[in-house]
Amino acid sequence: MKRSFQTRLSDFGEVKEKKTKSSQRVMTTSSEPLMKRQKPVRKLWQKTTSKDEEWGVIDFDDTVLFVQLINGRLHAHGMEAVCKWCEGVLEIREETKVFCSGRCGRYQGEFSRNLSDFLKWEGVKSYTLRKIVAEVEALELEARDLEPISYAPNWSILYEYEDDLEIEDLSKE
Numbered sequence: 001m002k003r004s005f006q007t008r009l010s011d012f013g014e015v016k017e018k019k020t021k022s023s024q025r026v027m028t029t030s031s032e033p034l035m036k037r038q039k040p041v042r043k044l045w046q047k048t049t050s051k052d053e054e055w056g057v058i059d060f061d062d063t064v065l066f067v068q069l070i071n072g073r074l075h076a077h078g079m080e081a082v083c084k085w086c087e088g089v090l091e092i093r094e095e096t097k098v099f100c101s102g103r104c105g106r107y108q109g110e111f112s113r114n115l116s117d118f119l120k121w122e123g124v125k126s127y128t129l130r131k132i133v134a135e136v137e138a139l140e141l142e143a144r145d146l147e148p149i150s151y152a153p154n155w156s157i158l159y160e161y162e163d164d165l166e167i168e169d170l171s172k173e
Contacts, residue, residue, distance in 0.1 A: 045136050045137075049066055054069040057112045057114070058076070059110040059121045060098075060108060060109040064118055064123030066115070067081060083108065085100070085104050086100060092111050096111055096112065118137070118139060119133070119134060119139055119142055127145065
């Protein structure tokens, strides 16, 4: 009968360093407080726009993006936006329409210099995230976002359990 063995890290050529006495963990006495590691703070939305630069909002087939205008050209995520059909340079016409200035000349989408149109055009659909984006980017919330929610979303119940667990953990100590 043939036996199979579990693969070990050492099978992949990893070299283990031997710990010296100075690098070994020192045990603390009961009188010393234990240090807890802090959880990293994560943000749901990183600041995108800047007041020192020229920004706008673009809607390409229901994909809404913040775009930066550099020398009259559209840049999204640090790269110049180009036509999806011929890769030509995009240009803004009539202050609200985006067309390809390359060989195809096709209509690409809507453009607005009002950054609050990011929320108006459904750049963010989540109620919670809309409020966070509006706060971080200094945008105006729509009237529907200012109305109180008349029901408790299903996910909010999870937070109740999380708070109860923290209270129980503290009482055990």
